[in-house]
Amino acid sequence: MAFTARSQESRAAILAAARRRFAADGYERATVRAIAADAGIDPSMVIRYYGSKEGLFAAAVDVDLRLPDPAAVPADRLGEVFVRHFLGLWEGEGPGEVLTVLLRAAVTNEGAAERMRAVFASQVAAALGSSTEDGPTRAALVASQLLGVALCRYILRLPPIVALDVETLVADLAPTVQRYIGAPLA
Amino acid sequence: MAFTARSQESRAAILAAARRRFAADGYERATVRAIAADAGIDPSMVIRYYGSKEGLFAAAVDVDLRLPDPAAVPADRLGEVFVRHFLGLWEGEGPGEVLTVLLRAAVTNEGAAERMRAVFASQVAAALGSSTEDGPTRAALVASQLLGVALCRYILRLPPIVALDVETLVADLAPTVQRYIGAPLA
DNA sequence: GGCGTTTGCCAACAGTTGTTGGCCTACACT
């Protein structure tokens, strides 16, 4: 039952193929057989190593946003820093794939949605909303704008948003996020 | 082949059940059999009336945003008006369901994503971006914020966003949309 | 009232899904 060093290579290949397929096709369309074929291995091994398709999915969406510490940046540049960091995650090969998997799945799968809420609470809200009373609300407004761009740019591929380069996008979105973090709310 | 008055009732029942199922489960999980059962009818009739599952889906996501005419409202209240109108659509029983169907499906189904882009281009961009050069970009930024809230509030059900009442949400989001529509961009 | 069209159901199809058990091979340890 315990994993040995010899099998690590296969496990990693399966996990990489799973992330690629889950990201490209979503949870339901991504089949165990296709993932196994991409990894050059038998479908039954996937089940043997990860228990079930759901277990494989859980292993594939282990995400760490590595958010910067708000105390470490000037207060008036928090918006810019957060937007740039977030877009950097999505543009990156590895983390962007994991985030695509998570968002795609969270939209149609309640378990994945729960995981998304957990990521928000333990990472986003924790980083932005520890101090003030309305912190969680501010963090959620930030999330709504950032997830919205991610949705339009990387999932729906809305042409005008895809056409913008990252720095322009940062410049356009930073004031919004800055206001959600700092300015008084209604 | 042509539809008669007698079958209209069944057609409507199927369409209503389809919207409910597609909204709740997404395109892939919603089965023709389940939709037929909800409508109290045989699965084969669904295919007979709508040709295929995809045809049924296409009929279920025929959406009209009924966006207000920007020329008819004061320029400095455009943001508020658009946010309120958009949230009103989602809160409404009928259109909210159709929008849920469309967004849920567009995230995992390329055909639905294409339909979403078409809705954006023909309705949102047409309403907001007919005048200026960077109109489509501004319209897309608006869409990113509005789709982001919809995602967090109605799909992912992020607690802090769900907790806000509509008017508070309007007050918080209106300045953002107002800036995307009117203020100079980078 | 008789006839053709339409509504609707039943049964079945062909394909795909996640998952399981059995068997052979190759490594690791003594």
Place this chain on the structure above:
DNA sequence: AGTGTAGGCCAACAACTGTTGGCAAACGCC
């Protein structure tokens, strides 16, 4: 060198998918 254990593949399973064809009944029209 011998043996136990883990890696890996093949074949098969049971369930479920969208879809099709055939047949009974109800309707509309003359």
